[in-house]
Amino acid sequence: MKILVVDDDPGILNAFRVNLISFGYRVLTTSNGQDALDILDTNQQLDDPVDILVSDLRMNGMSGNDLIYKSRIKHTNLKAVLMTAYGNDAVIRQVRNMGCAYLDKPFSPEKLMDILNCLNVNMYSAS
Secondary structure: OEEEEEOOOHHHHHHHHHHHHHOOOEEEEEOOHHHHHHHHHHHHHOOOOOOEEEEEOOOOOOOHHHHHHHHHHHOOOOEEEEEEOOOOHHHHHHHHHOOOEEEEOOOOHHHHHHHHHHHHHHHHHOO
């Protein structure tokens, strides 16, 4: 399974890379939304699509919300996780209304794996 992680904090990207690789995932990372859209398009053309997009909600340039919206125009079945350190009930509702999983920063590797496992199960049970 291939996961694309988008966050403008290099420390977060590195932590994701290390944790996800240790759990057996293939991992791509980038620090901005436009690069993420380019990565999604390139991987689709290589017939090796990204399975799950994990994005920070607040980033310089394109927000996580905008990234998810724009990515799903071309990649309609893309599963997504939005994470933020600024969560509240309104943000959680908005994320869930977008059909995304929600991850509150800071989080444990176990919490991340729980969410990814749920998305993975849903991916294969829907086929």
